Amino acid sequence: MSIQTSVAGTSAKSTSMLQAVFAAALGLFIVGFVGFSHAEAVHNAAHDTRHANAFPCH
Amino acid sequence: MFRSIVFSAVVVGIVSGIAVSLMQMVGTTPLILSAETYESAGSAGHDHAQAAAAPVAVPPATEKAVPHVHAAGTAPHEHADGHGQEAHDHGGHDHGDGWAPADGLERLSYTAAANILTAIGYALVLCGLLSVAIQGGLAKTIDWRTGLFFGLAGFSSVMLAPMVGLPPELPGSPAGDLGARQIWWLSTAFATALGIALLAFRRDGFSAVAAIALIAAPHVIGAPLPPDGEHALAPLGLERQFIVAATLTSLVFWALLGSLSGLLMKRFEAAR
Numbered sequence A: 001m002s003i004q005t006s007v008a009g010t011s012a013k014s015t016s017m018l019q020a021v022f023a024a025a026l027g028l029f030i031v032g033f034v035g036f037s038h039a040e041a042v043h044n045a046a047h048d049t050r051h052a053n054a055f056p057c058h
Numbered sequence B: 001m002f003r004s005i006v007f008s009a010v011v012v013g014i015v016s017g018i019a020v021s022l023m024q025m026v027g028t029t030p031l032i033l034s035a036e037t038y039e040s041a042g043s044a045g046h047d048h049a050q051a052a053a054a055p056v057a058v059p060p061a062t063e064k065a066v067p068h069v070h071a072a073g074t075a076p077h078e079h080a081d082g083h084g085q086e087a088h089d090h091g092g093h094d095h096g097d098g099w100a101p102a103d104g105l106e107r108l109s110y111t112a113a114a115n116i117l118t119a120i121g122y123a124l125v126l127c128g129l130l131s132v133a134i135q136g137g138l139a140k141t142i143d144w145r146t147g148l149f150f151g152l153a154g155f156s157s158v159m160l161a162p163m164v165g166l167p168p169e170l171p172g173s174p175a176g177d178l179g180a181r182q183i184w185w186l187s188t189a190f191a192t193a194l195g196i197a198l199l200a201f202r203r204d205g206f207s208a209v210a211a212i213a214l215i216a217a218p219h220v221i222g223a224p225l226p227p228d229g230e231h232a233l234a235p236l237g238l239e240r241q242f243i244v245a246a247t248l249t250s251l252v253f254w255a256l257l258g259s260l261s262g263l264l265m266k267r268f269e270a271a272r
Helices: A002-036 A040-045 A047-052 B002-026 B028-052 B060-065 B076-092 B105-135 B144-165 B178-201 B205-221 B236-271
Strands: none
Touching: A002 A047, A002 B002, A002 B105, A040 A047, A040 B105, A047 B002, A047 B028, A047 B105, A047 B236, B002 B028, B002 B105, B002 B236, B028 B236, B105 B144, B105 B236, B144 B178, B144 B205, B144 B236, B178 B205
C-alpha cells in the first residue's frame, strides 16, 4: 500500500516536472519563430523587435 | 502545472511586452528609422555605381548619398565593392518584394505584437525553469526576488553574452552569413545559461571551472565576422547610441519579466 502511494507520488511529481520542461520548450519555440525564422514576412513584421533584441538580422 | 505556467507566462508576457514596446518607441526605434535613411541612400548609391561600371572611382553622387567619413588612404574601389556586397545581401533579405508592414502605426503595431510574443516565449522559459528549480529542490522558495535573479541570468545569457561577439546592429551594418551568426548566437546563449546555472546551483570547484569554460568557449571559438572592407552605412555615433539603448531596454525588460514571473509563480505555488 505504502509502496503504491509512493509510486503514484513519484509519477505525479515527474509528470509535473515534465510539464514545466515542456512549457520552457514551448517558450523557446515561440522565441525561435519570432526571432529566427527566415520567412520574409515574419522577418519584416518582427524586424524592429529583432534588432532591439540583438537577434542576428539581415 | 502546465496551465498555471502558461497562464503566468501570458500575463507576464503581455505586461512586459507592452512595457518594452513603450521603451523602444523612445529608445531603439527612432535610431532604427534614422539608420534606414542611410541604408536606402546607400543602396541607391550602389545602383548608380554599378550602372557606371567603373571600379576605379566612386561617382560623386554616391558620396553625397552616403554621408560617412573615409580615412584619407582608403582606396575608392574598395568602397564600391563594399556597397556591392551590402546591397546584394539586402536584396535577398529584408528589402525584397515580400510583404512588410507600412511605416507608422502598422509597423509599430507589428513590432508591439512581436515584442509581446517574444516576451511570452521568454516568460514561458523563465516560469518553466522556476518551476523545475522549485520541484527539483534547487530553489527553496519562489518570490519576486528569485524571479529577478532568474531574469538577470536570462539578460546575461541572451543579451550580454551574445553582444560580445555580435553587438546589436542597426540596419545597414555589414555582417557575416546569417545562418552561421544565428547558430553562434543560440550556442552562446545556451552555453552561458548552462554556465550560470552551474555557478548558481553547484558548489564544487570542478563545476565552477566547467562553468567559466562554458561561458568563455563561444568567444574563444569566435563569432562569424563581417566581410573585410565593408563598413556600416549609419554613422558610428548612431550605432553606439543604439547599442546603449538596446542594452538598457533589455535590462529593464528582463528585470520586469523575471520579477513578475516570480511573483505570479509564487501565487500558484501558494495555491497548490
